[in-house]
Amino acid sequence: APDVELAMSELEECCYMRLRLLRCIDHAKAKGLRSEELLGVIDKAEREIMRPAGVWTDEELHRDQCSHFLLRLAFCRTEELRRYFLSNEHELFKFRFSGQVGDVARFLLDNGMPYAPIGEAELDEVLPHLQNVRRSVKLAKDGAASVKEDHYKVPFEEVLDLVRGRRVFLRAGFAYVPQSELISIVGGQVRARLSRALVDASRAWPSVQEAEADRLSAFLEHCSTQYMADDYAADKKAAHGEVSLAQLPALTKRSFPLCMEHLSSKLHDNSHLKHQGRIQLGLFLKGIGLSYDESLTFWRTL
Structure with missing residues (x-):
């Protein structure tokens, strides 16, 4: 969690802003939007809600980090709340990771993910195979131009969805994953880590609730109550068949x-x-x- 000081009113505001963003993501998913359309909706909502100036300021980054960790506590208490938070935070992470360009290697290093781009010599050796894969899945019209992005050599069992879709080249038990497809690995690991963190937070919640009974706990419970209120309205409509x-x-x-x-x-x-x-x-x-x-x-x- 970030080591910053914010007034209670500021904490409440940044949590409500993030909750609005997660709701937008959840509603967009329910409409069955395709991946590109969903990314567009998230981009528009994030710019309007979280960073109205268009770029992240240091203050907005701190508030964004604080809101994530506080909403972990708000949504850790039941399986249903954890599932809602996990699903929509995962979509938000995938959107943000897709916008990374030069910071991908640093992100992997900082988060203990042991992946590094293959060297130029190995890339040149497997280049014809990578071009064939790209052409077969129509990821680019010119395979030679697009394949020059960084590729990561990963045990094939970690990217079974890409293997199943024939979107990667396989050799000697390894899949050669282009940076544009790296979210398949990173997203899964981030989701698993967040899932474990939510379970840990649920175990710690009783002590947090007792220690913050006069301040934070009531507000956090209210955050999740707002989410539940929306679902209750939906249940009433379902009663009509x-x-x-x-x-x-x-x-x-x-x-x-x-x-x-x-x-x-x-x-x-x-x-x-x-x-x-x-x-x-x-x-x-x-x-x-x-x-x-x-x-x-x-x-x-x-």
């Missing part, structure tokens, strides 16, 4: 039978279900009132 894509996260934990909650959880965690599981969940979603168009959007965005 129609369910929208935006309502599913709340309904999954509160109203789904255990078997469907389990399938939904596995799908959320792994972005994959076996064929029979997909059929069962699809029929269930149809039965509770999810429209055909929104059902297509639901499966397309996984």
